[in-house]
Amino acid sequence: MSTELILSLTSLLAIGLGYAIPLIFASMGELVVEKSGVLNLGVEGMMIVGAVTAFSVTVDTGSVWLGLLAGGIAGTLISVIFAVLAIHLLTRQVPTGLALTIFGLGLSGYLGKDLVGKTVPDSIVYPVPILKEIPILGDSLFTQTLPGYLAIIIGLVVVYVLAKTRIGLIVRAVGESPEVAHSIGFSVRKTRYAATLFGGLMAGLGGGYIALIQQKFWVENMTAGIGWIALILVVFSSWKPFRLILGAIFFGIISGLSFYMQAKNYPINPNLLNSMPFIASMVVLCITSANSKRSSANAPASLGQSYHS
Amino acid sequence: MINIIKKPLLQLKNISKVYPSVVANDQINLVIEPGEIHAVLGENGAGKSTLMKMIYGVSQPTVGDIFWQGKQVSIPNPATARKMGIGMVFQHFALFETLTVVENVALALEASEFNLSVLANKIEEVSERYGLPINPYQSVHSLSVGERQRVEIVRCLLQDPKLLIMDEPTSVLTPQAVQTLFKTLRKLSSEGCAILYISHKLDEIQTLCHSAMVLRHGKVTGHANPQQETASSLAQMMIGQALPEVKKAQKTFTEVRLSVDGLTTKSASQFETALSNINLKVHGGEIVGIAGVSGNGQNELVKYISGELTGSSQANNVVIMDTPVDGKNCAQRRELGLVFVPEERLGRGAVPVLDLKYNALLTGYSKNMLTGGAIKWIKPKKLQEFTDSCIEDNDVRCGGRDAIAKSLSGGNLQKFIVGRELALSPKVVLVSQPTWGVDVGAASFIRQELIDLASTGAAVLVISEEIEELFEICDTLYVISEGQLSPATAATDTTVSEIGLWMAGMWPDGPATLATNDNTAAQAQGV
Numbered sequence: 079m080s081t082e083l084i085l086s087l088t089s090l091l092a093i094g095l096g097y098a099i100p101l102i103f104a105s106m107g108e109l110v111v112e113k114s115g116v117l118n119l120g121v122e123g124m125m126i127v128g129a130v131t132a133f134s135v136t137v138d139t140g141s142v143w144l145g146l147l148a149g150g151i152a153g154t155l156i157s158v159i160f161a162v163l164a165i166h167l168l169t170r171q172v173p174t175g176l177a178l179t180i181f182g183l184g185l186s187g188y189l190g191k192d193l194v195g196k197t198v199p200d201s202i203v204y205p206v207p208i209l210k211e212i213p214i215l216g217d218s219l220f221t222q223t224l225p226g227y228l229a230i231i232i233g234l235v236v237v238y239v240l241a242k243t244r245i246g247l248i249v250r251a252v253g254e255s256p257e258v259a260h261s262i263g264f265s266v267r268k269t270r271y272a273a274t275l276f277g278g279l280m281a282g283l284g285g286g287y288i289a290l291i292q293q294k295f296w297v298e299n300m301t302a303g304i305g306w307i308a309l310i311l312v313v314f315s316s317w318k319p320f321r322l323i324l325g326a327i328f329f330g331i332i333s334g335l336s337f338y339m340q341a342k343n344y345p346i347n348p349n350l351l352n353s354m355p356f357i358a359s360m361v362v363l364c365i366t367s368a369n370s371k372r373s374s375a376n377a378p379a380s381l382g383q384s385y386h387s
Numbered sequence: 388m389i390n391i392i393k394k395p396l397l398q399l400k401n402i403s404k405v406y407p408s409v410v411a412n413d414q415i416n417l418v419i420e421p422g423e424i425h426a427v428l429g430e431n432g433a434g435k436s437t438l439m440k441m442i443y444g445v446s447q448p449t450v451g452d453i454f455w456q457g458k459q460v461s462i463p464n465p466a467t468a469r470k471m472g473i474g475m476v477f478q479h480f481a482l483f484e485t486l487t488v489v490e491n492v493a494l495a496l497e498a499s500e501f502n503l504s505v506l507a508n509k510i511e512e513v514s515e516r517y518g519l520p521i522n523p524y525q526s527v528h529s530l531s532v533g534e535r536q537r538v539e540i541v542r543c544l545l546q547d548p549k550l551l552i553m554d555e556p557t558s559v560l561t562p563q564a565v566q567t568l569f570k571t572l573r574k575l576s577s578e579g580c581a582i583l584y585i586s587h588k589l590d591e592i593q594t595l596c597h598s599a600m601v602l603r604h605g606k607v608t609g610h611a612n613p614q615q616e617t618a619s620s621l622a623q624m625m626i627g628q629a630l631p632e633v634k635k636a637q638k639t640f641t642e643v644r645l646s647v648d649g650l651t652t653k654s655a656s657q658f659e660t661a662l663s664n665i666n667l668k669v670h671g672g673e674i675v676g677i678a679g680v681s682g683n684g685q686n687e688l689v690k691y692i693s694g695e696l697t698g699s700s701q702a703n704n705v706v707i708m709d710t711p712v713d714g715k716n717c718a719q720r721r722e723l724g725l726v727f728v729p730e731e732r733l734g735r736g737a738v739p740v741l742d743l744k745y746n747a748l749l750t751g752y753s754k755n756m757l758t759g760g761a762i763k764w765i766k767p768k769k770l771q772e773f774t775d776s777c778i779e780d781n782d783v784r785c786g787g788r789d790a791i792a793k794s795l796s797g798g799n800l801q802k803f804i805v806g807r808e809l810a811l812s813p814k815v816v817l818v819s820q821p822t823w824g825v826d827v828g829a830a831s832f833i834r835q836e837l838i839d840l841a842s843t844g845a846a847v848l849v850i851s852e853e854i855e856e857l858f859e860i861c862d863t864l865y866v867i868s869e870g871q872l873s874p875a876t877a878a879t880d881t882t883v884s885e886i887g888l889w890m891a892g893m894w895p896d897g898p899a900t901l902a903t904n905d906n907t908a909a910q911a912q913g914v
Binding site: 243244247250251261 | 481482
């Protein structure tokens, strides 16, 4: 392998992983939400509100961590709206989620009016000693900002909690059959509330990451469809958490690829390059749903259905 | 103070449950002693389940008091009930399909006991002690119904219950499995665990239970010692009149009207059973029954005959009225004279939110209910007449033709659906679980309808889990097990226990028989 190719691969992976981090945040949150049987299509809305809140707090305070925290809280608050409507008042989940996204986009545009053109400081990158020396992978995987590591750690924790702990089992059980969960004595409503709020928190953090670490300056509609890709990823991974992390990295690399090719001046229309993640999602969805029975076999059985106890 | 009189384990005093439109339980009194097997007998809708739900804390009584070991208690939720020592095995099992046995059990236990490997050992221990073998690491969806019930029972037993509530536990079991279950229950009872046994099967209650309470329309109509009563005297208390007897007609069979020839399919998912070389024939005037424990391929077979599934491995292996129907959809098959009553009444047999007249239209449209031409307008008058006659002829209790389907009780909706289908003067009738969850009176009405229809020359195929029902109405029986169909046998040439063995796959050349032979052969070769 020529040195140049290795360098290209390394930088491509590094860019790809950068794009994967917000996807990991948002899709891991949505995975937990969907595991509990709730389909919240408002991920994009929660992310963008998280982004604008995070950005404005960091502009005011200068602290990336405070901004990120504020973004997470904002995402959670937006998800409370969804939870009250869909879980408490039993509105239909799909239109409620869509409304949430439209609401979030509008709200962020309004709140972000005065932020246009402002910037936030660069976040410091912390390479992990020793591990960063691994060829190709070292420079991408182990050369992240602290919030980047946080995403990876939260992702792995979610994998573990869902598979191995009682609380994870309860979430899965509620999503599998709320009737049975209720008859055994679990509160379907509380479980779904908790899952939905966790999803909001994670989407908010993802939005904050985009604003503070990836873009570092404010433009309207900054999340640009990442929330939708996070939703697709959950389906694409067949609701399997570890596959979800790998899927996020795959999509990150595809997003990175378009950026990379533009930087390298490849003679391809940049609009086409920018739409690559969405084209890839369509292709992937076609492939995974080619055998619809197999791909949906792992879906939480009560996904998207209101439950009235 | 010495308490000489032993306190009863559970006592209900004047319990009533009032729902906005109905009094489900009216002034119920009940006393259960430790170790007693107490039957609660009643038809569907008599209020048995409502009463059990209050004891298990799923709902609360409107008035009345509950005493547990002499102390007055309120049971706000199932978790409290379990802590007190009340366990319940539900009729429709409260299990999570995609989780494993041990995960299912863990969910019902205290958080402090969450250790899956320790729990798995405990499950094996308890299941061995009570003769309920299960593998703790198997996924529930891959278990048979009998095995699922064992999971439910073991889950209760792990909580050291003092009272075990069993809701219609035998409705899905083979006769042999029922015997095993009874052994387990007797052992529990001898160890001091009281059992509340809910059923509408009189013979079971007579063999198993020490005492019985009979409910009708939410009221207690009698307490009895079931061993001293006859089946008909119990039935009298239960339905308020003598049980109507189903009359068989004299039979003459005509030509083959429905045949399945070498149907072999692949399962598309883990929840489906693959069918393997299914052969069956139904003649005009004949009632053919397929027995089997649910989940052995009945669903798939029914769908391949009704047209909900098409495209098996071979072409033309379902023939209706001499017409190969491979590739024909449900409506095209109905045009050949097929009618179909699926096992799910709501969602497959009827649209829950549509009123009865539009549900009648769904399959009855061919009865001159539509105008000709490109736009087929509905003829409202014809539709109303048809619906009204379905309701009147079948004694469907409902709010008239404008009542929506899901507002009807299970038995009444089933009578309506069966009536709708049979009013289409069918040549071939396919019925799945015709009396599932239907009360005794409605069930014998439906059986009589099927017999009367066959005597007019229709070919009838009945798939059912209730062996007694099949023996009551069928001329010819098959058994399905693991996607394979047994040879045909005349109902008069076989016995309930033989069919029971066949349901476990043990007919000559059946799946279980072959497996045993393989093992024996392997052992003989010293493998």
